[in-house]
Amino acid sequence: MHMENEFQRIKCTQRKLSNLHLKEEKIKPDANGAVVKTNANSEKADEEEKEDRAAQSLLNKLIRSNLVDNTNQVEVLQRDPSSPLYSVKSFEELRLKPQLLQGVYAMGFNRPSKIQENALPLMLAEPPQNLIAQSQSGTGKTAAFVLAMLSQVEPANRYPQCLCLSPTYELALQTGKVIEQMGKFYPELKLAYAVRGNKLERGQKISEHIVIGTPGTVLDWCSKLKFIDPKKIKVFVLDEADVMIATQGHQDQSIRIQRMLPRNCQMLLFSATFEDSVWKFAQKVVPDPNIIKLKREEETLDTIKQYYVLCNNRDEKFQALCNLYGAITIAQAMIFCHTRKTASWLAAELSKEGHQVALLSGEMMVEQRAAVIERFREGKEKVLVTTNVCARGIDVEQVSVVINFDLPVDKDGNPDNETYLHRIGRTGRFGKRGLAVNMVDSKHSMNILNRIQEHFNKKIERLDTDDLDEIEKIAN
Numbered sequence: 321m322h323m324e325n326e327f328q329r330i331k332c333t334q335r336k337l338s339n340l341h342l343k344e345e346k347i348k349p350d351a352n353g354a355v356v357k358t359n360a361n362s363e364k365a366d367e368e369e370k371e372d373r374a375a376q377s378l379l380n381k382l383i384r385s386n387l388v389d390n391t392n393q394v395e396v397l398q399r400d401p402s403s404p405l406y407s408v409k410s411f412e413e414l415r416l417k418p419q420l421l422q423g424v425y426a427m428g429f430n431r432p433s434k435i436q437e438n439a440l441p442l443m444l445a446e447p448p449q450n451l452i453a454q455s456q457s458g459t460g461k462t463a464a465f466v467l468a469m470l471s472q473v474e475p476a477n478r479y480p481q482c483l484c485l486s487p488t489y490e491l492a493l494q495t496g497k498v499i500e501q502m503g504k505f506y507p508e509l510k511l512a513y514a515v516r517g518n519k520l521e522r523g524q525k526i527s528e529h530i531v532i533g534t535p536g537t538v539l540d541w542c543s544k545l546k547f548i549d550p551k552k553i554k555v556f557v558l559d560e561a562d563v564m565i566a567t568q569g570h571q572d573q574s575i576r577i578q579r580m581l582p583r584n585c586q587m588l589l590f591s592a593t594f595e596d597s598v599w600k601f602a603q604k605v606v607p608d609p610n611i612i613k614l615k616r617e618e619e620t621l622d623t624i625k626q627y628y629v630l631c632n633n634r635d636e637k638f639q640a641l642c643n644l645y646g647a648i649t650i651a652q653a654m655i656f657c658h659t660r661k662t663a664s665w666l667a668a669e670l671s672k673e674g675h676q677v678a679l680l681s682g683e684m685m686v687e688q689r690a691a692v693i694e695r696f697r698e699g700k701e702k703v704l705v706t707t708n709v710c711a712r713g714i715d716v717e718q719v720s721v722v723i724n725f726d727l728p729v730d731k732d733g734n735p736d737n738e739t740y741l742h743r744i745g746r747t748g749r750f751g752k753r754g755l756a757v758n759m760v761d762s763k764h765s766m767n768i769l770n771r772i773q774e775h776f777n778k779k780i781e782r783l784d785t786d787d788l789d790e791i792e793k794i795a796n
């Protein structure tokens with residue numbers, strides 16, 4: 321397929337861009353090759369680690385090979401509440417083109433996911449319906465809109481008919497990959513990438529049926545360069561709207577593109593979250609929408625044993641951790657630190673003690689991070705040391721022990737209860753027992769711990785890591 325080569329070519333550029341990403345770090349080598357900070361704020365930057373939602377989203381895509389379990393109900397708000405609500409339990413019921421059904425099965429999908437059950441009939445309805453859909457990452461949104469786009473293409477018409485916006489170059493490539501896989505048995509269907517670096521000759525018109533790209537380049541291709549005739553677009557998809565609006569300028573560019581499309585163009589918007597800002601944006605770009613929401617699986621602290629260990633300083637925390645090591649490595653454990661520096665130090669110290677640990681750090685490229693998580697998921701390492709920010713939003717399901725080497729705090733130094741719940745709450749899932757150990761080394765961190773206890777109205781027991789009987793007790 322023609323798009324295969326295209327993808328390969330873009331993949332090469334992707335590597336170069338990933339390297340660029342590293343250059344943006346606020347550290348540089350001095351004349352002797354040692355790493356020095358470039359400005360006074362860099363210590364702070366290191367501590368806070370800028371949250372990069374796009375990188376986190378990409379990481380989740382790279383490490384995920386399955387649907388995320390979700391037994392919560394799907395909420396559907398129809399534009400026309402009087403029309404019957406269709407939901408499908410099989411892909412056959414959707415009456416897809418045979419080559420698409422073949423593609424779906426070749427991907428190993430046996431039946432639609434929860435969100436797909438309701439979203440697909442709405443998206444494939446005649447006349448096409450607009451849709452705003454929200455569900456957590458990994459619930460099958462991408463596969464759903466890719467199928468909708470592929471279903472609506474008329475291959476005989478050699479011009480773009482579906483337009484899909486992604487927040488970043490890398491995310492666009494990932495979605496492109498799903499289009500390629502699902503369209504594997506539909507060779508006449510062609511895909512073009514509207515991403516920076518993909519240069520076309522002036523005056524050229526694109527003949528591919530689906531265009532996937534980032535807002536800036538797509539806007540240029542539709543307006544300034546006129547590679548695409550926006551008036552011929554039948555399906556417009558805005559993916560990862562929550563990540564999109566976190567990037568400066570993307571929101572305005574997306575709205576400008578949307579304004580160029582014909583009135584009867586089907587508009588589809590997807591997001592993992594629905595904060596107010598996302599919702600406002602969604603309403604601007606999707607007129608008269610149907611709305612589908614799938615709630616996140618509730619995390620609870622009910623089946624988790626929570627402890628704290630009282631120490632005087634970092635070295636004592638390390639010693640306590642070593643005492644606990646045998647008990648925690650019965651299962652898989654994640655250890656959270658506040659800064660990259662502490663995480664690197666801790667991983668190095670644990671290695672010196674002869675323990676095999678993995679380090680996941682924000683300064684690694686996304687591909688490297690994905691490889692580390694993959695090894696951990698395969699059980700090649702039983703302990704993963706990371707920072708709260710770096711691991712935010714990453715779903716590793718089999719972890720049953722969480723150690724907060726540093727307690728989670730927000731930018732202002734207040735307890736970050738949400739992160740605490742998300743980290744710890746995942747350990748006791750599916751009826752499994754979980755274990756959480758919090759390291760406390762100052763009055764301040766004791767105060768944070770007390771506030772966390774108050775917030776969840778749950779007592780966190782003290783643990784003496786010199787007492788072998790007690791350690792034995794928590795491990796079993």
Ligand SMILES: Nc1ncnc2c1ncn2[C@@H]1O[C@H](COP(=O)(O)OP(=O)(O)OP(=O)(O)O)[C@@H](O)[C@H]1O
Pocket residue numbers: 377380381384385386387388427428429430431432433436455456457458459460461462463464592
């Ligand atoms: N019906 C299905 N049956 C089995 N696996 C599926 C099905 N739909 C999607 N998947 C797989 O589940 C994983 C998550 O799906 P997908 O990427 O579509 O989720 P998503 O909600 O778009 O996630 P994100 O928000 O991270 O983009 C992928 O590996 C995908 O191949």
